Amino acid sequence: MEEIKKKQPVSIPEVQEILGKGDPEMMDQIQRWTYDYVSKFVTADPKNAKKMKQVLVKECELTEEEAVELVNIRPTSMAELRSFTFGWKKLILAETLEKILRTIQEHS
Known part of the structure; x- marks a missing residue:
């Protein structure tokens, strides 16, 4: 398990941007679910x-x-x-x- 380096509140559009930089094949199930969710509901850049x-x-x-x-x-x-x-x-x-x-x- 990876060590938490920094805690910072991020908006839903920022979550989409962060997860969008990764390879979907390398995401765990929760990351995939989160990315699917934010991709459907994000309306802001x-x-x-x-x-x-x-x-x-x-x-x-x-x-x-x-x-x-x-x-x-x-x-x-x-x-x-x-x-x-x-x-x-x-x-x-x-x-x-x-x-x-x-x-x-x-x-x-």
Whole structure:
């Protein structure tokens, strides 16, 4: 078994990109299932997803985990965005929520 070298939250488009670099014949069953899943459901470009995650972390002061959640879900309205951020149990100002929504729209 391979040693874990680094733990980092990645979005679904990034998972597709990472697994897509490997040889499908060399993947174990879980990797194949994961690759099949992400290939069917990914709608965002991995580069756009990475950029969106970076902007959300840097300019909107979200954690990487929070940014990945939003990249994966890509809420399209303020009400939908609030339903996700409410679960984080931290106060996010209205201006920041607007900036988050703009960032998601710009990079989708």
